[in-house]
Every structure is written in C-alpha cells, then in structure tokens.
Amino acid sequence: MKNFEFKIIKKSKESKFLRLGQIKTPNGIIHIPNFVPVATRAALRGMLFAEAKKSGLEIAILNTYHLWVSGAYKIIHKFGGLHRFINFKIPLMTDSGGFQVFSLGFSREHGVGKIADIFPEEKSRDVRRPDYSGKNLVKITDRGVYFKEERSGKKLFLTPEKSIKIQKMLGADFIFAFDECTSPLNDYEYTKKALERTHKWAIRSLKAFGKPKNQAIFGIIQGGAYKDLRKESVKFISSLPFFGFGIGGSLGKSKEEMKEVLSWVIPDLVENKPRHLLGIGEIDDIFSAVELGIDLMDCVMPTRWARHGTALTFQGRLNLENRKNLSDKSSIDAKCQCFVCKNYSRAYISHLVRSKEINGIILLTHHNLTWMFNLMKMIRKSIKNNSFMELKKKVIRTL
Amino acid sequence: MKNFEFKIIKKSKESKFLRLGQIKTPNGIIHIPNFVPVATRAALRGMLFAEAKKSGLEIAILNTYHLWVSGAYKIIHKFGGLHRFINFKIPLMTDSGGFQVFSLGFSREHGVGKIADIFPEEKSRDVRRPDYSGKNLVKITDRGVYFKEERSGKKLFLTPEKSIKIQKMLGADFIFAFDECTSPLNDYEYTKKALERTHKWAIRSLKAFGKPKNQAIFGIIQGGAYKDLRKESVKFISSLPFFGFGIGGSLGKSKEEMKEVLSWVIPDLVENKPRHLLGIGEIDDIFSAVELGIDLMDCVMPTRWARHGTALTFQGRLNLENRKNLSDKSSIDAKCQCFVCKNYSRAYISHLVRSKEINGIILLTHHNLTWMFNLMKMIRKSIKNNSFMELKKKVIRTL
Numbered sequence: 001m002k003n004f005e006f007k008i009i010k011k012s013k014e015s016k017f018l019r020l021g022q023i024k025t026p027n028g029i030i031h032i033p034n035f036v037p038v039a040t041r042a043a044l045r046g047m048l049f050a051e052a053k054k055s056g057l058e059i060a061i062l063n064t065y066h067l068w069v070s071g072a073y074k075i076i077h078k079f080g081g082l083h084r085f086i087n088f089k090i091p092l093m094t095d096s097g098g099f100q101v102f103s104l105g106f107s108r109e110h111g112v113g114k115i116a117d118i119f120p121e122e123k124s125r126d127v128r129r130p131d132y133s134g135k136n137l138v139k140i141t142d143r144g145v146y147f148k149e150e151r152s153g154k155k156l157f158l159t160p161e162k163s164i165k166i167q168k169m170l171g172a173d174f175i176f177a178f179d180e181c182t183s184p185l186n187d188y189e190y191t192k193k194a195l196e197r198t199h200k201w202a203i204r205s206l207k208a209f210g211k212p213k214n215q216a217i218f219g220i221i222q223g224g225a226y227k228d229l230r231k232e233s234v235k236f237i238s239s240l241p242f243f244g245f246g247i248g249g250s251l252g253k254s255k256e257e258m259k260e261v262l263s264w265v266i267p268d269l270v271e272n273k274p275r276h277l278l279g280i281g282e283i284d285d286i287f288s289a290v291e292l293g294i295d296l297m298d299c300v301m302p303t304r305w306a307r308h309g310t311a312l313t314f315q316g317r318l319n320l321e322n323r324k325n326l327s328d329k330s331s332i333d334a335k336c337q338c339f340v341c342k343n344y345s346r347a348y349i350s351h352l353v354r355s356k357e358i359n360g361i362i363l364l365t366h367h368n369l370t371w372m373f374n375l376m377k378m379i380r381k382s383i384k385n386n387s388f389m390e391l392k393k394k395v396i397r398t399l
Numbered sequence: 400m401k402n403f404e405f406k407i408i409k410k411s412k413e414s415k416f417l418r419l420g421q422i423k424t425p426n427g428i429i430h431i432p433n434f435v436p437v438a439t440r441a442a443l444r445g446m447l448f449a450e451a452k453k454s455g456l457e458i459a460i461l462n463t464y465h466l467w468v469s470g471a472y473k474i475i476h477k478f479g480g481l482h483r484f485i486n487f488k489i490p491l492m493t494d495s496g497g498f499q500v501f502s503l504g505f506s507r508e509h510g511v512g513k514i515a516d517i518f519p520e521e522k523s524r525d526v527r528r529p530d531y532s533g534k535n536l537v538k539i540t541d542r543g544v545y546f547k548e549e550r551s552g553k554k555l556f557l558t559p560e561k562s563i564k565i566q567k568m569l570g571a572d573f574i575f576a577f578d579e580c581t582s583p584l585n586d587y588e589y590t591k592k593a594l595e596r597t598h599k600w601a602i603r604s605l606k607a608f609g610k611p612k613n614q615a616i617f618g619i620i621q622g623g624a625y626k627d628l629r630k631e632s633v634k635f636i637s638s639l640p641f642f643g644f645g646i647g648g649s650l651g652k653s654k655e656e657m658k659e660v661l662s663w664v665i666p667d668l669v670e671n672k673p674r675h676l677l678g679i680g681e682i683d684d685i686f687s688a689v690e691l692g693i694d695l696m697d698c699v700m701p702t703r704w705a706r707h708g709t710a711l712t713f714q715g716r717l718n719l720e721n722r723k724n725l726s727d728k729s730s731i732d733a734k735c736q737c738f739v740c741k742n743y744s745r746a747y748i749s750h751l752v753r754s755k756e757i758n759g760i761i762l763l764t765h766h767n768l769t770w771m772f773n774l775m776k777m778i779r780k781s782i783k784n785n786s787f788m789e790l791k792k793k794v795i796r797t798l
Contacts (some may be wrong), residue, residue, distance in 0.1 A: 043751055044756040050742075072750055075726050079746065087742050217576065283543055327474050343449075351471055352442055358757055359442040 004173075004216040006274050012383050017293030020383045023274055025091040025293040027083060027175040030058045031382075032274065036093065037369055041066050041227050042076070042086050042168035045303050045375070046365030049088040051112035055338065055366070056373025059173075061093040061298045065100035066168055066330055069149050069156065073166050075163025084397035092172040092297070096163045096205075096220075099279065101147050101247075102181040102298075103399045105138030110185040120399055124251050140180065142197060160201040164208035164217075171214065176246055178203035179220040184250040191224040198222045199236050206240060216243035217351060218276060225252035227264050236332035247294075251280070259288050266293040283312070283399055285376070287392045290379060302372045306364035309353040312371045316399050320364065403572075403642060404671050411782050416665050416692030422673055424490040424572040425613055426482060429457045430643035431673065432689045434680060434775050435492065435697035436768055440465050440486050444702050445764030448487040454737065454765070455772025457784050458572075460492040460697045467565050468548050491571040492697070495604075495619075498647075498678065500622040501580040505539030509584040541596060543633060549563045559600040561605035563616075570613065573606065575645055576604035578619040583649040590623040590649075597621045598635050599741075611636060612731035613640035613733035624716045626632025626663050635669040640646050643673035646693075650679070658687050662795070665692040682711070682774070682798055686791045689778060701771045704765035708752040711770045717745070719763065729790065736771035 005024040012018035023030040037044055037052070039060040040159055047059070062082065067073045079085040082092055139146040144159030163178035179198040182191050202219050219242035223229030237245060247265055251258040258280070263366050269275060274295045280286075282300020289297055302312060309321040313333035318325070320332075328346040338350070340363045352360030375395075381389040404423040411417035422429040436443055436451070438459040443451055448459070448607040461481065466472045480486040481491055485672040538545040543558030562577035578597040579591050589722055601618050608616050618641035622628030636644060646664055657679070668674060673694045679685075680698020701711060708720040712732035717724070719731075727745040739748070739762045751759030774794075 041750070041754045041756055043756050045757055046761075048758065048761065066754075070754065072754075075746055075750070078726065079728070079744075085744075085747055085750075087744070087747070087761070097753070135729065284481070306529070327477065344479075345484075347474055348484055351440070351474070351484075355440045355465075355469065355471075357440055357442050358760060359447065360445055361757060362445075362761065377750070 003213055004242065005088045006272065007098075008272065010383060012388060013387065014383075015291050016389050018291055018383060019295070020380055021274075021295065025216075027091045027173055028058065028088050031298075031380055032282075032295040033376065034058055034296055034381055035286065035372050036061045036276075037295055037303060037372070038298055038300045039092075041070070041072070042082060044365070044369065046306060046361045047303075047369055049086060049090055051366070052369055053088075053090055055370040056377065057090065059091040059093065059296070061095060062170070062172065063100065064094045064097035064170065065107045066162065066338045067094075067170060068097055068154070068158075068166050069154075073290055075126040075170050076094065076171075077169035080216055080392075081169075083171065091174070092353065094167045094170050094172040094176070095225055095278070096176040097158060097166070097179040098145075098163065098178055099181050101138060101145050101158055102183075104147050104150070105136050105140070105145075105183075109136040115146070123318055131358055140194075140197070142200065142293055145180075161208045164205050168209070168212065168215065173215060174243070175209070175215055175217050177202045177217060177219045177242070179222055179248060180222050181249045182222065184225065184253050186224060186250065188226055191222075191226055195222050195224075195229050195233055199233070200244075202240060202242075206242070218244045218246045218274075220246040220248040220278070221265055222249040223348050224250045225257050226260055230261060230264045231268060234265050238269055238273075242273070244276060244295075245269060248278040253369075255285060256287070258285065262289060262292040262294065269293075281372075284396050285319070286375070291388070291392065299347060302368035303365055307361050309360065309364065311364055312368050314362075314395065314398050320346065320353040320360070322350070322352040323354075326354070332367055333371065336367065336371055336374070338367050338374075340364075340367040340370075351375040402514055405643065405671065407671065411787060412506070413782075413785055413787050417690055417782060417787055418694070419779055420673075420694065422490075422694075424492045424615075426488050426506055426572055427457065429490055429695075430779055432778055433457055433695055434685065434771050434777065435460045435675075435695055436702060436771070437462070437697055437699045438491075440469070440471070441481060443764070443768070445663075445705060446702075447769055448485060448489055450765070451489075451768055452489055454769040455776065456489065456768070458490040458492065458695070461569070462572065462609045463496035463498065463562065463565055464571065466493075466569060466604070467496055467557075468551070468553075472565050472568050473572075476568035477586065480568075482570065486536060486721040487499065490573070490678065491646045492573040493566045493569050493571040493575070493676070494755040495574060495575040496557060496565070497544075497562065497577050498580050500537060500544050500557055503546050503549070503571050504535050504539070504582075505543075505589050508535040509582045521730060525797060539593075539596070541599065544579075559603040562605050567608070567611065568591040572614060573642070574608070574614055574616050576601045576618045576641070578621055578755075579625050579646060580648045581621065583624065583652050585649065587625055587628075590621075590625055591628055594621050594628050598632070601636055601639060601641075605641070615671075617641055617643045617645045619645040619677070620664055621648040623649045624656050624660055629660060629663045630667060633664050637667070637669055637672075643675060643694075644668060645675045645677050647677040654684060654687070658685065658691065658767055661688060661691040661693065667781060668692075680771075683795050685774070685778075688715045688792065690787070701767035705767045708759065708763065710748075710763055711767050713797050715792065719745065719752040719759070721749070721755075730769065731766055735766065735770055735773070737766050737773075739763075739769075740767040743794045 008021040010020040162177035167175035169392040180194040217235040223233040276296040325346040331341040382388040407417040407420040559577040575743035579593040618636040622632040673696040710717040724745040730740040780785040
C-alpha cells in the first residue's frame with residue numbers, strides 16, 4: 001500500500017472540472033476540495049491543533065521561510081520532524097520559502113500582494129505583514145536568490161536544493177518545489193525569464209527531493225497572467241513526476257483575471273493528481289477556484305481577520321471592533337453551530353476585542369476556522385448532491 | 400435554604416488557624432483554602448472559563464474599575480449581570496475598584512505595589528500595569544475619591560455608594576466594600592486617618608448594598624502594617640454584618656511583615672466567616688497565608704507570568720524565553736499532569752514564546768492556572784491528611 005494516494009470520488013456534471021476526492025497521507029486523510037489554514041511557525045495563531053482538528057481541520061501549511069531564518073528547522077529536525085515537534089498527527093504541508101523571499105523583491109518594489117488588489121481595506125495591525133515599502137531587497141540568479149533578512153539584517157542565499165533540504169528536515173507530508181514567484185506588475189519579458197528559471201528549479205527540486213517514503217512533493221506552475229507562459233508551464237511541470245501541482249505566482253490584477261488564469265491551466269493538467277492554489281482563500285475566490293477544478297487552497301484570511309477583530313458570517317464580514325455590536329445579544333452567525341456561536345454573544349466578543357483581550361482573538365479564530373471548515377464540508381456535500389452551483393449562488397449573494 | 404453558606408469542614412491540629420471548608424453560592428461551591436485568578440475584564444487572559452473550570456477553576460475575581468471606566472458595566476447590567484454576559488455558571492467576585500484608583504495615588508507617588516518589594520524582577524511588558532511614575536492623580540475626601548482616568552483623561556469620582564451600585568449592576572456572587580487602600584510608605588498618621596474613612600465607608604457600603612438574595616458582601620480590614628490600627632480595624636469591621644472579610648491594603652515591606660500583619664488580624668476575626676487576602680498569591684505567600692488562617696487569595700501572578708513566557712513548576716519558575724529550553728524535549732514540569740505537560744515539550748513552547756506566537760501564552764496560561772488549581776487541591780488534601788506542614792516544607796524547599 002502506498003503512503004500517499006489521490007483518489008477522485010466524483011466528477012460533477014454541474015461544471016466541467018468540479019470534483020470530489022480524497023488524499024491519503026501517513027498522518028490522515030484529506031477530503032477535497034478543502035481549505036488549508038496557515039500555521040506559519042508550527043501553530044495556528046489562536047487555536048491549538050487538537051482543538052482545530054475537532055472543529056474539522058484536516059491539513060495545515062507552515063512557512064519554511066520563518067522556520068528557516070529563525071533556525072527552528074534544526075531543532076525540529078532533531079525532534080524527528082514537525083509531527084513530533086507539535087506532537088500531533090495531522091497532515092501538514094510546507095511551502096518552499098520562496099514566496100516570502102520574493103515578497104521582499106518585486107512585489108515589495110511594486111507595492112502589491114498575491115493579487116494586486118487583495119486586502120486593500122485591511123488595516124496594517126499585524127506587525128509581521130510585509131510592508132511593501134518599495135525597497136527591493138532581493139537579487140535573483142539562476143543558482144538561487146540572495147536577500148537580506150529584515151529582522152537580523154543577515155544576508156542569506158536560498159536555492160532549490162536548500163529549500164528542499166530544509167523541507168525534508170521539517171518533514172511535512174507535502175512539500176513544494178522551489179519556484180520564482182513573480183509580481184502582478186512584472187512585464188512579459190521578465191515573467192518569461194523567471195518561468196524558465198522556475199522550470200530549471202523544478203528539476204533541481206525533484207532531484208534534491210529523491211524518493212522519501214514519508215513525504216510527497218508538489219511542483220508549481222508559474223507564468224503570471226500571461227496565457228502562453230501559463231500554458232507552457234503546465235505542459236512542462238505536469239510532465240515531471242510530481243505528486244501534485246501548485247498554481248502559484250501572480251494571478252493577475254483582479255478576481256476575474258484569477259479565474260482566467262485557472263481556465264488556462266486546469267484543462268491542461270492531468271486529472272489524477274491534486275491541484276493546490278497557493279495563497280487564495282476569500283469566500284468568493286474559493287467557490288470560483290473549486291468550480292474551476294482546484295482541490296486545495298491555503299490562506300491566512302480566517303486567522304488574520306480573527307486577529308483584526310473580524311468574523312466570517314454568511315451575511316458577510318462582521319467587524320466586532322464596531323461599537324454597535326457591544327449591546328447585541330445575538331451570536332456571530334445564526335447559521336453557525338460552532339462552540340463560539342453556541343455560547344457567546346456579539347456583545348461579549350466585541351467587549352473583548354475592543355478591550356484588546358486575547359480571548360477575543362481566541363474566540364474569533366475558533367469561529368473563523370470552524371466556519372471555514374464547515375463551508376468546505378457544505379461545498380463537498382453540495383458536489384455530492386449536485387447542488388454546488390445553487391450553494392455558490394446562495395452563499396455569494398449574501399456575502 | 401440559604402443562597403450563601405460558609406462551612407468549616409476541619410480545623411487542623413497542625414497549626415492553630417489552619418482550616419478546611421467550603422462556601423456555597425448560587426453558582427457553585429468553592430472549596431477552601433482556594434486561589435482566585437483574576438479575570439479583569441470578564442476574561443481570564445488566555446483561557447476560557449469553560450476550559451478553566453475543567454482544569455479546576457472554582458471562582459474568579461473581576462475588576463470593577465476596568466468594567467466601570469470602559470462603560471462595560473452598563474451593558475453587563477442589561478444582560479442581567481456577569482454570569483449571563485459570560486454565559487457561564489461559576490462563582491465570581493468583583494473588587495471595589497478602590498485598589499486601582501488608589502494605585503494612581505500614593506502607591507504611585509511612592510513607587511510601590513501591594514508589598515513594597517513585590518515583583519521587583521518583573522520586566523514591564525504588560526502595558527496595563529501601573530507604572531508607578533510618581534505622579535499622584537488622586538484626591539481623597541470623606542465623601543469619596545476624585546481621580547483622573549489615565550487613558551481618557553476624564554475626571555471621575557468614586558464613592559462607596561457608587562462602587563456598590565456598580566458591583567450590584569455587575570451581579571457577581573461576592574462583592575467588596577469600598578475602602579481606602581494605603582501604600583506601605585504611608586506614615587502612621589495618614590494610615591490612621593485613612594482607616595477612619597474606611598470604617599465609615601464600610602457602613603455606607605453595607606447600607607448601599609441592602610439585602611439582595613443573589614449577592615454577598617465582604618468587608619475589608621485595613622490599617623497598614625501598624626498593629627494597633629489593624630487590631631482596631633478587625634474589631635470594627637468584624638462587628639458589622641458582612642458575609643466575609645477581606646484583608647487589604649499595605650501588608651508591609653516584606654513577606655515577613657505580611658505574616659506579622661496576618662498574625663495580628665486573624666486571631667481577632669470570627670471563626671465562622673470566610674477570609675480573603677487581597678492581591679496575594681506567590682507560592683510561599685500562599686502557604687504562609689493558609690497556615691495563618693486565610694481561606695481565599697487572588698493574584699494576577701499565574702496569568703501574568705504566562706504572558707511573560709514564564710511557567711510555574713515545583714522546581715521554581717521556568718523562563719521559556721531562555722534559549723536553553725529550545726532544545727529541551729522534557730515537559731514544563733515532570734510532576735504536572737495538565738494537558739500542556741502531557742502533550743508539549745519545553746522546546747515547542749519556548750519556540751512559540753520566543754516567536755511571540757499567542758499560542759505560547761495560551762499554553763502557559765493553561766499550565767500555570769492548572770498548576771495553581773492542583774497546588775490548592777494538594778494543600779486541601781494535606782490539611783485533610785494532617786500533612787500540611789510537611790507539604791509546605793517540601794514545596795517551598797524546591798521552589
């Protein structure tokens with residue numbers, strides 16, 4: 001029996017690429033489509049893994065960059081890998097570290113994130129958020145990437161070999177090939193050059209990975225918002241023996257462009273391997289991506305909004321910082337059955353959030369993650385019942 | 400049947416005032432001696448009430464001052480009181496608000512806390528901690544206290560009547576009379592004058608309290624570290640129909656003086672009413688106080704240390720900020736059976752604490768509170784088994 005298996009359970013007739021399936025790993029099964037919360041430094045901020053699993057967590061993604069520059073990966077390796085370090089059996093992924101490095105480069109110079117307009121309204125209260133202040137701290141060569149780590153000021157060098165070596169030391173179930181992540185404002189010429197590098201790095205990543213039994217590797221499709229580059233990348237990356245594929249880099253300047261990019265990529269991908277959309281996870285984007293054939297998505301959104309006092313609801317986002325919630329006896333979301341919605345009023349949570357009590361973060365993180373897990377369960381159920389398009393319409397209308 | 404009852408279960412032969420008992424309230428039973436964690440704004444920072452109760456929480460104290468100046472008391476009143484607001488059945492206390500007000504006065508001018516040398520080594524990372532910067536912001540008259548609220552700059556006036564009114568609106572099981580809390584550096588003359596005021600305020604507090612069925616009131620014994628004043632205060636306060644007694648104000652300039660103050664007060668107190676030592680809770684102080692006849696003590700210590708990255712253990716305090724813990728596979732305390740000690744290494748917790756991840760606070764708060772609840776259980780068991788003095792010696796030796 002194989003340690004890692006991907007199985008399609010149902011191909012929906014509702015939409016050409018819509019599908020239901022599961023991924024088997026040595027640490028548990030992941031039902032797809034699914035959402036992957038971000039546990040940057042081996043912790044979901046505000047919720048323990050044990051509690052999150054009870055609420056529906058099936059997989060989390062950790063950031064190699066943070067575990068690398070802090071030196072934590074060495075200790076984690078001594079422990080025998082992440083699962084032993086966190087002492088919990090749950091499928092885990094690590095990214096390649098590239099996104100954070102390249103964020104110090106062009107996307108910072110250009111002042112943009114994953115999609116150019118993502119989180120435009122977000123207040124910058126999270127000190128760890130890149131500040132996109134315009135200074136490019138990165139130098140990219142075919143061998144790898146030189147960059148200056150902001151906190152320590154140290155000059156560091158990251159290569160495909162080093163990224164894979166660190167990810168093997170971390171020992172997550174799924175790891176990602178090291179790729180060059182471009183900015184939505186990079187031009188065609190530059191994106192093409194970066195893509196060639198990404199393809200060479202994919203081969204080097206696979207070579208460095210070898211054939212461990214306890215890990216599987218995803219290749220990453222790049223090419224920005226340029227159709228021929230994306231097509232070229234799918235063709236190349238999907239010809240390599242990756243377990244699955246990530247779709248990374250710039251997804252254009254709007255949610256519409258993101259859908260366009262997916263409509264170029266998905267039809268050319270082999271059917272029997274999982275597809276992960278990197279760094280995407282707003283509610284409408286999740287429905288778009290799932291409809292277009294995406295199996296997994298990761299995003300900081302539910303946990304970051306929680307830290308900013310904001311709850312996800314089927315009536316849109318609810319900002320608990322807002323005074324008017326202070327006397328509201330109703331729960332965050334009348335349709336939510338989570339522990340927080342069953343026990344607490346908006347008033348109490350708003351009181352905690354406005355008082356900067358950390359229990360406000362704890363309650364909102366619990367709600368937001370549980371809400372997301374339930375949304376994904378609803379999505380999977382709707383695919384099973386051929387009512388995905390109906391659910392999509394219903395949910396997006398009320399957001 | 401009465402809503403509130405105090406019962407002595409055993410008077411120990413090991414020490415004259417050592418005793419075991421219980422207090423009945425409409426929201427549950429409190430076994431004494433017991434420790435009362437501080438839930439300033441209706442939340443134990445880093446742990447939900449439901450979780451804390453499972454770990455052994457039997458009662459918490461909230462700060463009237465914070466719930467008053469933020470205006471939260473009005474909303475809590477609309478909800479029908481604290482228990483409905485937090486939606487949890489657990490005995491609660493509120494203090495009178497006086498301690499925080501008077502902290503803006505003399506103790507600030509004098510640069511001292513509850514005992515002059517308490518927490519000398521503590522780094523000031525908690526923004527809400529009074530800064531003792533020397534400016535007296537308080538004016539005290541027989542009618543009440545005028546003071547300037549630091550954050551808003553508003554001038555406020557607090558009287559016994561107002562404190563009791565707010566505490567009745569909050570609706571905790573136990574409330575405290577409004578007293579004047581003096582500083583360890585106040586002289587005899589001033590402390591005497593303040594004491595006379597406290598006694599008048601005790602009568603006014605009782606009058607304002609009336610005879611509600613769902614609350615009981617504690618009077619507060621003051622008098623600083625002056626024997627005749629403490630004796631006078633015990634005599635006066637214990638002649639009034641309070642449910643129990645708090646011992647408040649300055650407890651001298653050292654742990655030895657604290658014990659001396661208790662040895663003046665306790666013998667003159669009636670036996671059949673509970674005794675609460677206000678704002679004390681370091682491990683050695685708990686043993687001293689229990690031995691001298693104290694039933695309840697509140698302190699921010701376990702939760703504050705947790706936020707500062709420090710764990711309580713039977714081998715003394717463990718600072719998880721310290722690098723050396725980063726590769727330590729052992730649990731925080733080998734003798735502790737809490738969820739955190741059963742599941743996590745010092746390395747993982749240290750990694751979280753050093754990374755400023757809030758899960759570090761969550762895990763340490765869970766451990767520290769559970770550790771305290773277990774310590775109190777051990778103390779109660781030792782009184783039952785006539786081994787309190789043995790336990791005291793054993794625990795204090797290893798701290």
